[in-house]
């Protein structure tokens with residue numbers, strides 16, 4: 001199986017052609033440097049993304065608290081995580097780095113606050 | 122009347138960094154003035170990651186990056202007035218500001234750092250014909266609505282402009298449940314990062330149409346659709362017969378940023394017609410003595426790390442001026458954008474005052490692959506090459522840098538007297554062109 005990708009390693013944006021056979025990357029072409037090959041392998045075998053989004057917060061300056069996953073999670077889990085976080089509401093005060101959801105959907109990543117928010121009267 | 126050594130206007134990353142750097146350089150009576158409810162500037166709404174890779178060697182979100190500098194400001198007990206809008210800065214460094222608690226404030230400063238950031242170009246600036254319905258907003262405004270205020274501007278979105286903010290918002294709106302139908306780009310390339318094109322558009326199958334624009338907006342109360350068309354890459358004019366109607370309830374504009382310089386203009390500070398920001402020297406000093414500037418107010422940056430660095434330089438220079446107020450030395454070198462280059466910051470170098478190393482920031486005017494970059498000094502005696510560098514790629518959307526060492530600059534200057542005009546040119550000469558003229 002062939003896959004076409006664009007390397008995101010630098011602004012060159014090399015068009016990569018990746019050959020995947022039996023769950024293994026057997027060839028990468030189009031890359032100028034090694035970074036392109038590494039990217040192709042990661043992207044074909046285990047694509048991950050850091051999810052950054054918001055959850056609802058009560059009694060704070062704004063109605064939303066910005067959050068992120070503590071580490072990149074599998075790309076195909078993003079949708080489910082978002083759905084899950086829709087149902088979460090926290091209450092101020094919150095400190096930056098605080099864990100909001102532990103091991104979200106068994107991805108091994110926590111959802112953490114990226115901002116401190118004080119309690120408002 | 123209140124009096125401070127240093128007043129910093131704007132508590133975004135540039136202002137925060139300037140205040141901390143000035144404090145570290147020995148100035149303690151510092152006031153930061155911010156019109157918003159909290160410090161952090163535009164970073165507070167940029168909840169995505171990708172900040173601080175250079176400065177901290179970490180991949181932070183906007184609020185996390187800002188929090189580190191807010192903490193540094195707080196730890197040093199630097200005063201900050203929030204919800205306070207600066208209305209005027211005078212050349213003799215009086216600051217007129219207003220807030221609900223104090224009313225009108227008149228503050229005297231020994232030095233001022235301008236760090237007001239930039240604002241978004243609006244639709245008026247690009248003249249799209251058609252009606253003026255609701256649902257046409259700038260990408261940055263939408264970012265604030267979605268990420269901070271918790272409200273989705275629409276369900277069916279067309280984005281005009283493929284800069285990073287537009288791309289980031291395409292993903293954000295999709296994650297929030299809106300349908301982003303397409304991103305249109307007038308140019309044949311995107312000014313956004315490849316990473317954003319892949320992770321914000323391709324990940325979600327959102328088409329990016331190059332050489333395309335919006336030629337009309339439809340709808341009475343609320344926007345109902347836009348007519349898009351392909352443009353001729355040479356003339357940027359819509360090609361007749363390529364028009365088609367796309368329905369949407371929101372049009373997001375991501376058509377560029379302009380430095381916020383009403384205050385600078387009033388203060389009589391010289392502005393650069395290309396960057397639209399103050400003309401600055403290597404210490405981020407403006408043309409008015411004792412007034413410094415850094416960050417997006419000077420020129421639009423793509424990386425916050427560089428904003429921080431500029432803010433720090435501005436803060437240190439302001440501190441030096443406060444501790445020893447004297448005008449800049451007379452020997453100066455003007456920088457110039459040569460072939461292939463749009464602008465160079467700083468516009469002015471004072472070699473007698475400069476730090477050991479100076480970073481020239483500039484943008485190229487087209488995509489260059491495998492081209493050589495040349496930095497040359499023109500003196501009364503002729504041209505000297507200060508450095509050349511082959512770069513694999515240079516794109517207009519990514520700010521370029523070239524470091525100049527003080528000793529190299531002085532070696533090139535030789536026994537120059539200050540009477541002949543000196544000019545440092547950054548250019549990308551066409552292949553085969555003689556560099557030594």
Ligand SMILES: Cc1cc2nc3c(=O)[nH]c(=O)nc-3n(C[C@H](O)[C@H](O)[C@H](O)COP(=O)(O)OP(=O)(O)OC[C@H]3O[C@@H](n4cnc5c(N)ncnc54)[C@H](O)[C@@H]3O)c2cc1C
Pocket residue numbers: 130131132133134135136154155156157161162163164167171172205206207208236237238239260261264285286289378381384415416417418422423424425426428
């Ligand atoms: C919408 C948007 C999204 C961006 N996304 C990214 C990104 O993803 N990654 C990245 O690296 N960079 C991004 N940038 C670039 C960003 O501009 C810089 O990273 C950085 O935030 C600029 O810092 P600054 O301090 O110069 O300006 P700002 O952060 O804009 O701060 C200026 C501050 O000055 C205040 N101010 C202005 N005028 C006055 C006045 N008269 N009185 C009092 N206060 C005033 C403003 O309220 C604001 O808080 C983005 C920029 C914008 C506009």
Ligand code: SF4
Pocket residue numbers: 007008009010011012013014030031032033034035036037
């Ligand atoms: S393969 Fe190397 S040169 Fe090509 S885009 Fe990736 S990092 Fe850049």
